[in-house]
Amino acid sequence: MTAKRVLVAYGSRHGATAGIASQIGTALREDGLDAVVLPADDVDDVRGFDAVVLGGSLYAGRWSGKALHCAERNEHYLKHRPVFLFSSGPVDSSADQHEIAPVPAVSRQMERLGAREHVTFGGSITMYTPGPIAKVLVRFGKGGDFRNTERIRNWAHHISGELTAAA
Template identity: 50%
Template sequence: MIGKVLVAYGTTNGSTAQVAETIGEVLHKDGLTVDVLPARSVASVSGYDAVVVGGALYAGRWHKDARRFLRRHRRVLAERPLWLFSSGPLDASASERDIPPVPGVQRAMTRLDAREHTTFGGCLEEGAKGAVARMILRSGKGGDFRDFTAIQEWAAHVAAELAGE
């Protein structure tokens, strides 16, 4: 019986945190006990029965906090049901087709026997931190491309899988 789920995330400007919170809300609504935490703040995953980890994508790489989280907790994660998500494309592509994980995330999925990975659209809006983010915004390529219906549907799918454990 799965009782307690951790949703950990790596984010710079907060949009991936909002995706993680949405996933946590759906899992909670489906009867699970859920903690949604920044990946860098998690000291241990041993108290959780299952884990969902998400990271923002930057230049084809997962957020460093998400990468470090997987490395730091790899032994325990390999023993638990694990799902991964990415957020990042600043266009509608994530809603139009399945985007495979970036190579580093694909390697982690294989090593940790993750159940599944999905990519959601990203969000980059005025006030974002970082020179590259500001340059993207100046070029007119920012915006909010997150599809919260798709995020909720994926979270419900994860909850259904956990209910079958």
């Protein structure tokens, strides 16, 4: 039997969400799944995948346009396979302290796609993050890398468990 093929697509502006997607892909492969990690902009057809994990960065309460467009572009086919959504964004420890409800655009996509679940992970703004807003946040002590590798990997292993149990 061949391994289930899972697409991990992401919309990332400065790389933090791409890093989360990469960690998810690695954990899925460790569990024996064939995971492919791609930028959401590069995903034109999901038919070659048994399941899809789609993530987007959050900025000012809005989910990544790249992730949204990917979902809309592939909506018909996403409805017919397991879909898991994630967001990255809070630049504090709130995502580790309690579950954060999806922003309205993600809630709409969950319903339209029949997504199984959504999770929000902490984001990252460091001195290496480009842009004036990032520089100001870091200067005033509001930056940091709040991506929790253990939590990300646990969620990916949870997805693996769901996909292999359904086999």
